[in-house]
Amino acid sequence: MWWTDVRRLFSGGCLLAFAALLGCKATPPGKLESGAVTFAKHHVFVGNKKQKNPLPDNHDTWTDGKEAFSHYCVACHGNDGQNTGVPFVNHISPPIPSLASKDVQAYTDGQLKWILDNGIWPSGMPGSKGTLSDDELWSIIVYIRHLPPAGSQGVPDMYTH
Amino acid sequence: MKMKYILVTLILLGAAFVPLKSNIRAQEAPKRIEITAKQFEFQPSEITVKKGQPIVLVIKSADVAHGLRFRELNLNVKIDKGGTAELPFTPDKTGDFVGHCSVFCGPGHGGMTLTMHVVD
Numbered sequence: 195m196w197w198t199d200v201r202r203l204f205s206g207g208c209l210l211a212f213a214a215l216l217g218c219k220a221t222p223p224g225k226l227e228s229g230a231v232t233f234a235k236h237h238v239f240v241g242n243k244k245q246k247n248p249l250p251d252n253h254d255t256w257t258d259g260k261e262a263f264s265h266y267c268v269a270c271h272g273n274d275g276q277n278t279g280v281p282f283v284n285h286i287s288p289p290i291p292s293l294a295s296k297d298v299q300a301y302t303d304g305q306l307k308w309i310l311d312n313g314i315w316p317s318g319m320p321g322s323k324g325t326l327s328d329d330e331l332w333s334i335i336v337y338i339r340h341l342p343p344a345g346s347q348g349v350p351d352m353y354t355h
Numbered sequence: 356m357k358m359k360y361i362l363v364t365l366i367l368l369g370a371a372f373v374p375l376k377s378n379i380r381a382q383e384a385p386k387r388i389e390i391t392a393k394q395f396e397f398q399p400s401e402i403t404v405k406k407g408q409p410i411v412l413v414i415k416s417a418d419v420a421h422g423l424r425f426r427e428l429n430l431n432v433k434i435d436k437g438g439t440a441e442l443p444f445t446p447d448k449t450g451d452f453v454g455h456c457s458v459f460c461g462p463g464h465g466g467m468t469l470t471m472h473v474v475d
Contacts, residue, residue, distance in 0.1 A: 265459035326465040327455045
């Protein structure tokens, strides 16, 4: 009798695990899903809308931002912030956005800082607070505001050897 | 007449000694401050220096490549892996200045800071 209960419990557990794995299958989100999530991120989840970038928007800051970006962000976003040369860009869901896209550029500087600090769950975007300094993060935002043309910066070194 | 000569001589002597005094200050040997950079801290993490006194920060890396940048003071130096670099300068304003590691050195890089107190 007890053995039957154990078997039932085991079978139930397997079914639940299988269902959970099915739920994890990475499929591209539909238009409605994307639209709802984008709206929620812009208006509800991503805070810090009003904070201004304390660094000047000039070529020196852009150069600093480009360098800081190259240490950490290029693995997923490419040298140009537009996913050039990222080998898994078409195999990940939710997809990695082009940082030049309207959706990304519509965030305020303060919101971009919030995203860089905290990441966006449950996407793969990690938080960088502590990994990069505030100065570096703010300079990255200047770089994101003035991205070079797509493809102009080549493929990240890590994917060329 | 004699008094005039004495006065002129005194003025000339005074003029000659004023620049000499400031030269002595400018040629003062810089104070050397040794700092160790390692993942993910500077040791010591705080230093106090005097405004106007020339200093040299002698920074030694105990592991990977690091950097030290004081954005406000327009100072930046890079230190090779296991190497030593010198950053000579003379602080010209008082205050607390925070320098950051300027070469990405790993997951704690963003919190690697050196605070410099410049006092009168």
